[in-house]
Amino acid sequence: MTVVEQTVKCMVWDLDDTLWDGVVLEQDAPVPRADALRALDVLDRRGILHAVASRGEFEPAAAHLRLHGLEDLFCAIDVGWGPKSEAVRRIAETLNVGLDTIAFVDNDPVERAEVSEALPRVRCYPAEQIASFPDLPELTPPAVTEEARQRRALYRAERTRQASEQEFPGSNSEFLASLDLVMTVRSATEDDLDRAHELTVRSHQLNTTGRTFGIGQLRALCASDDHEVLVASLADRFGGYGTIGLAVSEIRGGDSVLQLLLMSCRVMSRGVGTALIRHVVDRARRHGRRALAEFVPTDVNRVMLVTLRFAGFEVLDSDAGRTLLVFDDARGRSAGTGHVRVLTGGALP
Numbered sequence: 001m002t003v004v005e006q007t008v009k010c011m012v013w014d015l016d017d018t019l020w021d022g023v024v025l026e027q028d029a030p031v032p033r034a035d036a037l038r039a040l041d042v043l044d045r046r047g048i049l050h051a052v053a054s055r056g057e058f059e060p061a062a063a064h065l066r067l068h069g070l071e072d073l074f075c076a077i078d079v080g081w082g083p084k085s086e087a088v089r090r091i092a093e094t095l096n097v098g099l100d101t102i103a104f105v106d107n108d109p110v111e112r113a114e115v116s117e118a119l120p121r122v123r124c125y126p127a128e129q130i131a132s133f134p135d136l137p138e139l140t141p142p143a144v145t146e147e148a149r150q151r152r153a154l155y156r157a158e159r160t161r162q163a164s165e166q167e168f169p170g171s172n173s174e175f176l177a178s179l180d181l182v183m184t185v186r187s188a189t190e191d192d193l194d195r196a197h198e199l200t201v202r203s204h205q206l207n208t209t210g211r212t213f214g215i216g217q218l219r220a221l222c223a224s225d226d227h228e229v230l231v232a233s234l235a236d237r238f239g240g241y242g243t244i245g246l247a248v249s250e251i252r253g254g255d256s257v258l259q260l261l262l263m264s265c266r267v268m269s270r271g272v273g274t275a276l277i278r279h280v281v282d283r284a285r286r287h288g289r290r291a292l293a294e295f296v297p298t299d300v301n302r303v304m305l306v307t308l309r310f311a312g313f314e315v316l317d318s319d320a321g322r323t324l325l326v327f328d329d330a331r332g333r334s335a336g337t338g339h340v341r342v343l344t345g346g347a348l349p
Contacts, residue, residue: 232247296321
């Protein structure tokens with residue numbers, strides 16, 4: 001197991017005297033800084049999202065971003081007169097990412113101090129450091145996958161889904177059923193390793209054990225007769241979500257032990273974790289094995305214990321740092337996964 005520092009998932013920008021020199025409401029007609037434009041582009045191509053938390057009025061700020069062709073680079077724009085820490089918190093909730101994966105840049109030390117005090121897990125940078133952003137290790141993912149290059153588009157598609165959900169006249173379960181969700185599960189191949197590694201580094205809330213695996217470790221697990229490594233992709237009527245899930249199981253005699261199951265936080269509201277768990281369980285049972293799962297608590301992953309229990313797992317053994325669960329068929333039959341159609345692909349035996 002490899003311990004890796006959290007890579008930033010979203011850079012939150014102040015605008016006036018940070019992204020550009022000058023104040024929009026003072027009619028300065030400020031021009032975006034060259035080093036900021038370069039940082040925006042480099043980080044975007046690495047799959048790091050951008051958002052805005054700035055003081056002022058929304059419409060003039062958005063219009064100025066639009067004037068310079070920058071509005072579409074930002075997945076969330078929060079401009080107003082309240083505390084910036086509250087804007088950053090709203091952005092984290094909107095994008096469904098942890099505060100420990102958020103970074104904030106502002107020219108004003110008072111604003112940075114306010115965010116740091118209220119949200120100590122958010123990394124704060126002065127505007128003078130923008131030129132160095134492309135070289136910072138926390139802003140440099142271990143690998144830049146095709147998923148990363150498409151991440152902004154995936155998040156913007158999710159905003160379209162959310163808007164559709166708000167307008168939907170029925171219940172949440174009816175909306176999920178209307179999405180025509182299709183999950184495709186297959187054995188991981190060499191082409192999947194970069195994305196699988198990226199998922200272990202980036203996914204923390206929807207992660208059963210908090211483990212991270214390097215590419216070499218994943219390659220060895222894929223080749224091992226004693227392990228199964230599965231990846232899952234998801235699509236609906238709005239388009240694809242990309243590769244959003246990873247499951248690593250160890251075969252121990254007559255048991256199949258789920259050592260790691262994780263899902264991208266982008267699909268947290270889609271209720272697809274239970275569907276992947278049930279697929280893993282069904283694979284184990286088809287091979288005559290008992291389905292077990294490990295859970296290791298972290299600061300943010302309790303929802304995954306709830307997901308395992310909802311999918312039909314009961315606690316078999318527990319100590320302070322680890323819980324071992326076993327699948328109970330009577331409980332598992334009641335888990336609702338009917339809104340997700342699961343397909344298999346690739347080299348699944």
